[in-house]
Amino acid sequence: MIDWDVAARAGKRVVRAGPEVSLHEAKSAVAQLRESALAADAHVSAITKIAQPPHTAPTLVVDRAGWIDVNSESVGHLMAPLVDKLASANATSGVGKLVGSRVTGTEAGVVLGFLASRVLGQFDVFGPRGGQLLLVAPNIIDAERKLDVNPTDFRLWVCLHEVTHRLQFTAVDWIGQYMRTQIADLVDASDLDSDSLKQKIKEVAGELKDRKRSGDREPGLGIVSLAQSPQQRAIIERMTAVMSLLEGHAEYVMDAVGPSVVPSVAEIRRKFKRRRAGRSPIDRVFRKLLGLEAKMRQYAEGRKFIDGVVDEVGMDGFNRVWATPDNLPTMTELRDPALWVKRVQPLGITPGAS
Template sequence: MAVDKTNKFSEDEDRGKSSTIRYGKIATGLGLATAAAFGAVWANSRARDVERNGPPSMIDWNKVRDIAERMNPETGATAEWRNKWTTYYSELTLKVVPIIEEYANTKLPRQLNTVRAVSRNEWVEANISSFRQLFEPIERLNRDSMGSSSAAMQAMVGGFNQLLVSGEMGILLGYLSRRVLGQYDLSLLGREPVADGRVFFVEPNIGGVVNALNLNGDEFRLWIALHESTHAFEFESHTWVRRHFNGILERYFSYLTEDLQNMRLNKQRLNNFLRRIRDNSQGSSWIERVMTPEQRTLFSELQALMSIVEGYSNHVMNAVGEKLMPNYNTIKERIERRQKDRGIIDKLFIKLTGLDLKMEQYRLGEIFVDRVVELKGIDFANLMWDRPEYIPTLDEIKKPELWVKRIEKAQAA
């Protein structure tokens, strides 16, 4: 009898399971139908938006801002806080500028009166403005490429692309805004010539590093001011540098947009692109694997320029800082250790975004400038800012003696 009850219970349970599965399938079907209906309404709405306003932009900067700010919840900076720290950093730059001028034998043509202390989200906002200018050539390509598609296709594909790219950009800016300490911001590819760059100090991050590494706050902030003020010398005492930088970027974007346009709806071009990735598999970074030879040449020029921009600044910071700060070596040692002790997430993010390549070129640039100054002195090293032809190549950055020999020959001619 007990066995019969057990069997009865098992049969009821099986029927219950069948009913659950059956009703579950019905519910799932209804859910999918509802989702499809909502999706159709959304798609029709987006298609109507496309008909009224044109194809969606590749990047929704409002979404970028929202993602970055969500990664960095913080109370808004008060006017009192901003004025206090802006005054503090302005006084620091006034202190270091004459010292840099004396060491580099170079005059800064203006007073650094564009110093700003900013919160993380204010740094994000400032960089969104810069990125919008940089991405305008790609946005033009996006609008052109979507123009021949139907409104529905533009809404679907354009909306997906916008969601993906905006998310990636928001995460990148959100990540960087928690780590950047100072920034000399010279607006590139702007419509109007810019002579005076802004100097940002992200005080929440600076204060966090001071506390985490138990540093002398005044000395550490002076250390950062030295680095960013030297960037002002590089770009503002040698006005051709910005124009040259812009020229490289404009040519690079021109090649990039041409490359993407050629691949659009062209299977053979797409196959050539995939073949290029395979053939370039031995490249030093994933970024270089998708480049044409022309793009790679420009990328190398950009790397070389950024290497000496950062390397020269680090050299001056080291040369001057040791004389100004009793605890300079302690600061440098702890910062270098902090960079090496990054967590696994940070290391993965840096690798995926190519930021590890940027850090390596900074290190090589600093070694290059140190060696040139050791061999020939700071005045000879300053010749790299004399004209575009004197910028070292990547090979010369790795072997400073090659650059010294080339410049000596040019000077003797």
């Protein structure tokens, strides 16, 4: 259904050029990012109170083309079960499949090209090679220049976020499998055929037009809203809750290090928050279509949850969330941390603990 080799080539054709840097600047940035990722391990463990486990997840400093290569392979691997199901439900001739996969591959490449110039870092957990921490050097350099912040501080700050994600998936051994199970359940619950898929895409496009006409600024779910039966909506809600938890946790760590570790952390956070809001009209439309504005809401809701729980029961109390999937917050609890604290109290949490 999608030729991911075509997607990678298309993405690299359309991706914008990175900032101009000298060879010396490029080598220096790569070396410093690797050092920052290594240094971030100890800082993340100190804040989260979770020891860094032995892991084989490497740190890769990549350019935009390299990010596209990794993600075209990773997304293709992740989507394979859904694509197989769609293919079996929409059997066409061999020629039709070949042409269709190239067309959709090109379209997927446009999306990859859009994202490749914006992503600062990522912990890729679903690729065929296992976990990899990616740091996109040209995007980090571009961001620090536009924000006019201290490069050394900013690079460590970004690494703190991504290393927190690596810790989540390597120290909490069931998180990755939990997400894979949710995705598998979502695939099993899908009943898409060609006509229903086209209809649902039209519905998403219509929703975007309606929101634009009405001035509605709520982000919506973009293409994530495709094919949502009641069963699928429940699965997506669970996935949204856990992703909000993971993103909020990483956001908390980024700022909790304080000026003793990142001297300009307050300035960076202030300017970075303004950067997230200051998108061009075209950029905002694209982000709505992809559901990326919903991801921004995940950062905010997840961070509010972490703040609320840690204020009430301390980091040790919050860390009960990693004990079992049953301890994950629901969307309702995510928006009201006190409900989560009340539910998990029988596990030994004492409100007001430090």
